[in-house]
Amino acid sequence: MPVELVPNVYWVGAIDWTVRDFHGYSTDMGSTYNAFLLVDDKITLIDTVKKELVPEMLARIAEIVPPEKIDYIISNHVEMDHSGGLGQTIARVKPAKLFCSPRGKDGLSRHFKEDWPFVVVKTGDEVSLGRFNLAFLETPMLHWPDSMMTYLKEEQLLFSSDAFGAHLACSERFDDQLPRFPVDYHHHLKKYYANILMPMGSLITQLVDKIKQLGLTCKMIAPDHGLIFRHPDYVLKLYQQWAAGEVAAKGLVIYDTMWHSTEMLAEAFTEGLMDAGVEAQRHHLRCTHVSDIITEVLDAGLLLIGSPTLNNNMFPTVGGFLTYLKGLKPTKKAAAAFGSYGWSGQAVSLINQELNAMKLNLAHEGLRVKYIPDASELAAARALGAELAEKHLKKQ
Ligand code: FEO
Numbered sequence: 001m002p003v004e005l006v007p008n009v010y011w012v013g014a015i016d017w018t019v020r021d022f023h024g025y026s027t028d029m030g031s032t033y034n035a036f037l038l039v040d041d042k043i044t045l046i047d048t049v050k051k052e053l054v055p056e057m058l059a060r061i062a063e064i065v066p067p068e069k070i071d072y073i074i075s076n077h078v079e080m081d082h083s084g085g086l087g088q089t090i091a092r093v094k095p096a097k098l099f100c101s102p103r104g105k106d107g108l109s110r111h112f113k114e115d116w117p118f119v120v121v122k123t124g125d126e127v128s129l130g131r132f133n134l135a136f137l138e139t140p141m142l143h144w145p146d147s148m149m150t151y152l153k154e155e156q157l158l159f160s161s162d163a164f165g166a167h168l169a170c171s172e173r174f175d176d177q178l179p180r181f182p183v184d185y186h187h188h189l190k191k192y193y194a195n196i197l198m199p200m201g202s203l204i205t206q207l208v209d210k211i212k213q214l215g216l217t218c219k220m221i222a223p224d225h226g227l228i229f230r231h232p233d234y235v236l237k238l239y240q241q242w243a244a245g246e247v248a249a250k251g252l253v254i255y256d257t258m259w260h261s262t263e264m265l266a267e268a269f270t271e272g273l274m275d276a277g278v279e280a281q282r283h284h285l286r287c288t289h290v291s292d293i294i295t296e297v298l299d300a301g302l303l304l305i306g307s308p309t310l311n312n313n314m315f316p317t318v319g320g321f322l323t324y325l326k327g328l329k330p331t332k333k334a335a336a337a338f339g340s341y342g343w344s345g346q347a348v349s350l351i352n353q354e355l356n357a358m359k360l361n362l363a364h365e366g367l368r369v370k371y372i373p374d375a376s377e378l379a380a381a382r383a384l385g386a387e388l389a390e391k392h393l394k395k396q
Contacts, residue, residue: 002060003173005220005228006155008039008132012060013224014053017169022081025195026289029188030169033081034224036159037061038152041130042071045089046150046159047082047224054085058092067093072129075100076161078107078146082224087112099127101138103146121148124214137214139163142203143196156219163207164235165225166192175227175234187295188226189235193242194298195291199329204243208236245331247301249393250279251385254293255306256286256315261340261372262306268378269304269338272385278302278393285317290324297325301393302334302363304385305351309341314350322354329358334392336364338381342371363388 002010013034019027033049035057043065049057061067070093075083078100086108090098097119100108105118121127121136128134137149142163150159166188172178178185197204211218221232229235251273257263266282273280281300283293297303307318314322335358337351348366355362367384369377 002037002063005036005222006157009152009155009157010037010039010060010064011035011173011222011228012037012045012057012064014049014056015169016050016053019169022167025167025291027167029167031167031225032169034222034226034228036222037064037070038129038132039065040132043069044072044074044129044134045070045093045095046074047076047161048073048085048089050081051084051088054088057085058089070095072097072099072127074098074134074150075104075108076148076150076159077144077224078104078111079144079162080111082161083108083111087114090114090116099136101136101146101148103140104148107144107146135216137210137216139203139207142200142207151216156217158211158216158218158221158232160221160223162196162224163204164189164221164229164232164239165223166227168226170227173228175229175231178227185227186238189238190242190298191291191295192225193239194295195328198242198294198298199327201243201245201331204239208240208243242298246299247332248279248299249389250281250296250300251302251304251389251393252293252296252300253280253282253304253306253385254321255282255284255338256308256317257284257306257340258308258310258315261369262308262338264373264378265338265340265367265369265381266304266306268373268381269306269385272382272387273302273389275382275386276389276394278389285321290321293321294325294328297328297330297333300333302388303336303360304388305335305337305355307337307339307347307351309339309345309347312344312346314339314347318347318351322351326354326358330360334361334363334388336362336388337366338368340369340371340373345370361392363392
């Protein structure tokens, strides 16, 4: 059934209980695609859902008004989890106007190749629905070029598209309804931020400033995934903290291994971090999902990356991880490489190249060990782990 946010504004989205892979992000507890119906002189739908879930969205709408009564649709974001259902919805509703940003029109046209009744809006443009007045705020690269938000002035309600979202399928719709909030939901928010928004830290800071400059007081924030915030200060503060790139006294050992030699070094480095008294985590790249590792990377101050050398290269999982990490533009972290090798041993220098390309603080030239590490080499790895933690984390 639909859920009322404020009088005449309803959540009419869909709950995706079974999605476990969201373009490579592990959604262990599913997701939601939030869509919102505003009932006024002009009945307006903000965003849609994945195309497979359009019947669920239309059924919720039909509990309020016949979908054919919808006058306007607003598309805040082109990505298919929100616009995938737009074609089916428009075919059913036949709206008089489809509002989107300039790049939204370009993206939707490229995706759907349809001659829809586009109305292109820019930051500061407004539309009256009768009693309700909506203002638009373009948020390019948060997280696609087309992204925008819609602000309901009378209710001080921000429909924030992907920003402030989280992937979690649950029966609750509001932050204050989830019994586990904020501890578990904090994790889902953090994972979402780390994997989707980490590269946009400076834009997020600008956005929060822009919201203040425009005088857009937010009594409520309704993102397109997860819970709706009736207490938005909580998530605004979290975003400011994450956007600033604040890190903790926390070191991660991230590695793969062929015959356990690199793993022995990973164990020694982890012991070294613990010797220094900092938070330590060890993640085997074929045991912990990469999107869960990235969640931990967000606030880690030290990354120790281990790989054996395979065919004159780093191990493929390590290469994939570093490619993903580079795209997320991590900042304010020290890093170092290690690995066992048999004869050529290029993995450490190749990892160093990647760490340098990310402009991370290369904390050491890297530790290479031929074949199986002996007791003295393991002791050296442990001592180095402690030394790097003391130098790069204890000041935190
Ligand atoms: Fe939830 Fe960028 O889509």
